[in-house]
Amino acid sequence: NAGVMQNPRHLVRRRGQEARLRCSPMKGHSHVYWYRQLPEEGLKFMVYLQKENIIDESGMPKERFSAEFPKEGPSILRIQQVVRGDSAAYFCASSLDRKTNEKLFFGSGTQLSVL
Amino acid sequence: GIQVEQSPPDLILQEGANSTLRCNFSDSVNNLQWFHQNPWGQLINLFYIPSGTKQNGRLSATTVATERYSLLYISSSQTTDSGVYFCAVIKAAGNKLTFGGGTRVLVKP
Numbered sequence: 001n002a003g004v005m006q007n008p009r010h011l012v013r014r015r016g017q018e019a020r021l022r023c024s025p026m027k028g029h030s031h032v033y034w035y036r037q038l039p040e041e042g043l044k045f046m047v048y049l050q051k052e053n054i055i056d057e058s059g060m061p062k063e064r065f066s067a068e069f070p071k072e073g074p075s076i077l078r079i080q081q082v083v084r085g086d087s088a089a090y091f092c093a094s095s096l097d098r099k100t101n102e103k104l105f106f107g108s109g110t111q112l113s114v115l
Numbered sequence: 116g117i118q119v120e121q122s123p124p125d126l127i128l129q130e131g132a133n134s135t136l137r138c139n140f141s142d143s144v145n146n147l148q149w150f151h152q153n154p155w156g157q158l159i160n161l162f163y164i165p166s167g168t169k170q171n172g173r174l175s176a177t178t179v180a181t182e183r184y185s186l187l188y189i190s191s192s193q194t195t196d197s198g199v200y201f202c203a204v205i206k207a208a209g210n211k212l213t214f215g216g217g218t219r220v221l222v223k224p
Contacts (some may be wrong), residue, residue: 035214042217045213
């Protein structure tokens, strides 16, 4: 049973370009969470999705950022018109259910560098 | 939102030493997890421990939910224990993990 898969592992973009980060949850998991980690800091919650639904996007910047988790395929975190401040590690986690008494399993992250 | 404070922020250990990392949180929780982020950035789930005590090899953890803190013990530390240790919680009736700022551990040979 493969773990949470994120790709690409590293992504380099120039200012103004779009960045697309992909996350395939563990098999059978229908809940996905995205977190951002700035250098030397902890992880900050961005968005929580269930298949085809956004449950909680309270940590998402209001502009340029969007996330989806379609019925088929991976979850996508999309950043439009990237700026240097978007440079960070973006982690995805998945869980089997919405129960709070559960472990979350994290992917290896995507390191986004904006030139 | 809930606040999660970890101490100390940095820790330098000689190989073989023991240490204790602390996590304080500001509200009732029903989920608490400890993670190790290795030097390559990978997050490894160490413990799911909303209350009580658990042990896994040289690592053990204790959470006293009523007093809103958790402790992670590292015994006989090894250089492979280096990295950042994060505590993360979900507050009661919440739905997302909130992370502390981490404790950066360096184990010297």
